[in-house]
Amino acid sequence: MLFHVRMDVGVPHDLDPDVRAELVATEKARALELQRAGTWVHLWRVVGQYSNISVFDVADATEMHDLLWSLPLFPYMQVQVTALTEHPSALSAQEP
Numbered sequence: 851m852l853f854h855v856r857m858d859v860g861v862p863h864d865l866d867p868d869v870r871a872e873l874v875a876t877e878k879a880r881a882l883e884l885q886r887a888g889t890w891v892h893l894w895r896v897v898g899q900y901s902n903i904s905v906f907d908v909a910d911a912t913e914m915h916d917l918l919w920s921l922p923l924f925p926y927m928q929v930q931v932t933a934l935t936e937h938p939s940a941l942s943a944q945e946p
């Protein structure tokens with residue numbers, strides 16, 4: 851099941867720089883792990899913003915929810931999630 855997710859990151863300016871660096875490094879390691887596993891299918895930066903647009907391929911909404919909540923930066927994110935389904939006009943939906 852595919853989900854489109856927008857994450858807007860808002861780390862407090864007064865957060866200890868070392869804590870911030872550790873959070874970002876841990877988030878990156880988790881993102882790379884999930885991309886290599888095929889779960890985090892797309893990860894794009896939104897131009898000019900500390901935001902990303904991502905697509906996840908997970909079993910269901912519960913897995914999506916748990917994954918998002920487990921992200922190191924989750925406490926500092928606003929997250930918008932949209933469930934996706936196949937469009938009937940998509941090339942991939944056509945009969946051979």
Ligand SMILES: O=C(O)CC1=CCC(=O)O1
Pocket residue numbers: 857859877878879881900901902923
């Ligand atoms: O920088 C972001 O948009 C938040 C984030 C997601 C994965 C990652 O490494 O950083």
